[in-house]
Amino acid sequence: MGVREDPAFEAFVRTRSAALLRTAYLLTGDRGDAEDLLQTALLRSLRHWRTARSAPEAYVRQVLVNLCRDNWRRSAARPRELPLLSGAEAVRPVDGPAERIGQRRDLVSALALLPAAQRAVIVLRFVDDLPVAETAALLGIAGGTVKSYTSRAIATLRGALTDHDIEHSAAEVNRAHR
Amino acid sequence: MLIDEEAGQRIGARLRAEVADIDAPDDLIGLIRGRHGRRTAAVRGGIAIAGAAVLATAGLTLAAVSGPAAPGPVAAGTAPPAHGSGSHPAGGVASSDHSIELDGYQVKLPAGVPIRKVGAGYLVGSHATGYFAIFLERGKNLGPKLATAHGRTVHHVRVGLRSAWWVGTGRGGELWVQIPGLPATEFLVAKVLGAGETAALRFALGLAVTHVPVVHVNCSANCG
Numbered sequence: 001m002g003v004r005e006d007p008a009f010e011a012f013v014r015t016r017s018a019a020l021l022r023t024a025y026l027l028t029g030d031r032g033d034a035e036d037l038l039q040t041a042l043l044r045s046l047r048h049w050r051t052a053r054s055a056p057e058a059y060v061r062q063v064l065v066n067l068c069r070d071n072w073r074r075s076a077a078r079p080r081e082l083p084l085l086s087g088a089e090a091v092r093p094v095d096g097p098a099e100r101i102g103q104r105r106d107l108v109s110a111l112a113l114l115p116a117a118q119r120a121v122i123v124l125r126f127v128d129d130l131p132v133a134e135t136a137a138l139l140g141i142a143g144g145t146v147k148s149y150t151s152r153a154i155a156t157l158r159g160a161l162t163d164h165d166i167e168h169s170a171a172e173v174n175r176a177h178r
Numbered sequence: 179m180l181i182d183e184e185a186g187q188r189i190g191a192r193l194r195a196e197v198a199d200i201d202a203p204d205d206l207i208g209l210i211r212g213r214h215g216r217r218t219a220a221v222r223g224g225i226a227i228a229g230a231a232v233l234a235t236a237g238l239t240l241a242a243v244s245g246p247a248a249p250g251p252v253a254a255g256t257a258p259p260a261h262g263s264g265s266h267p268a269g270g271v272a273s274s275d276h277s278i279e280l281d282g283y284q285v286k287l288p289a290g291v292p293i294r295k296v297g298a299g300y301l302v303g304s305h306a307t308g309y310f311a312i313f314l315e316r317g318k319n320l321g322p323k324l325a326t327a328h329g330r331t332v333h334h335v336r337v338g339l340r341s342a343w344w345v346g347t348g349r350g351g352e353l354w355v356q357i358p359g360l361p362a363t364e365f366l367v368a369k370v371l372g373a374g375e376t377a378a379l380r381f382a383l384g385l386a387v388t389h390v391p392v393v394h395v396n397c398s399a400n401c402g
Contacts, residue, residue: 010207026197043210046211047214107196127194150182154182158185
């Protein structure tokens with residue numbers, strides 16, 4: 001049986017791709033880029049499935065982070081893309097539910113304003129619940145740097161959102177889990 | 179530090195809640211296997227010029243040729259290689275330009291614009307209608323000046339697209355063509371306009387044009 005028919009890969013994609021896509025989305029801030037990155041990361045894991053299969057999620061997450069870092073480097077040297085139309089001329093988005101609820105993604109929007117490394121630290125530490133050491137290893141930085149990035153990022157996010165917002169959202173999450 | 183941890187946990191919970199509605203495309207495995215299969219086929223076949231081809235949805239047709247620009251579809255291999263400075267007035271296109279055809283809409287690349295890779299890929303999802311905005315670097319202008327970035331002038335041309343392309347979710351399709359032996363130095367990014375910005379088209383250009391192959395790809399699965 002070749003890797004293409006490996007049911008373990010299929011099962012992994014079925015069960016974990018949504019979570020990984022959310023991570024990619026938070027890292028990139030763009031749904032299309034996130035889907036693109038996830039596909040590429042999964043494709044690489046498929047090509048190296050013998051290596052990846054022992055810890056596929058860690059493998060794919062590492063590839064995702066590496067791809068994001070590559071993108072950050074490339075985007076720094078790339079002309080910024082600007083919309084050609086604005087205001088009433090702009091093409092109206094007709095997304096489904098995801099687009100409609102975009103208005104309530106306040107914290108995601110605030111996250112997107114963080115420097116890329118700080119954003120990555122917040123996502124990996126507190127969304128993916130990775131320990132400091134693992135986050136540091138993924139990003140190729142020291143543990144102390146992870147902590148300082150965390151502190152700075154939280155300070156910025158606190159500035160963008162009031163404590164009330166954060167407390168309120170935590171309460172909402174708690175209610176949703178009951 | 180403990181305060182940071184607590185705040186971080188709350189922020190994480192809130193972020194998870196805000197993105198809880200995001201799900202991977204249903205056909206993700208198929209898309210990945212499609213890409214994997216195409217890559218494998220390309221390697222096994224030793225295909226140097228044409229790389230991967232069509233993934234899914236919608237009728238993406240792209241043809242890249244060198245030779246006289248003409249409206250409408252351009253037949254494969256009908257034009258000789260083009261040479262030139264690669265610089266034209268805004269909106270103007272010389273007769274020896276290259277042309278790329280996107281589903282019936284012709285985009286003209288100035289003569290001398292080196293092409294190593296020509297690729298088209300798009301992510302479907304946000305737009306009922308849209309435009310591709312094709313950005314060229316280093317003054318290879320195809321349209322009015324749009325913006326400057328890092329001191330470089332960026333020019334653009336807009337290509338209208340059929341609205342049907344942008345209905346649906348997930349990855350649309352991709353096509354890449356590469357001329358071997360030419361170093362890639364420039365890139366050209368096109369992006370569908372709109373608030374969601376989930377659709378993208380990317381081209382990459384190289385250094386020197388000697389010949390640009392004609393590629394004509396029609397969507398073979400999940401069109402429409």
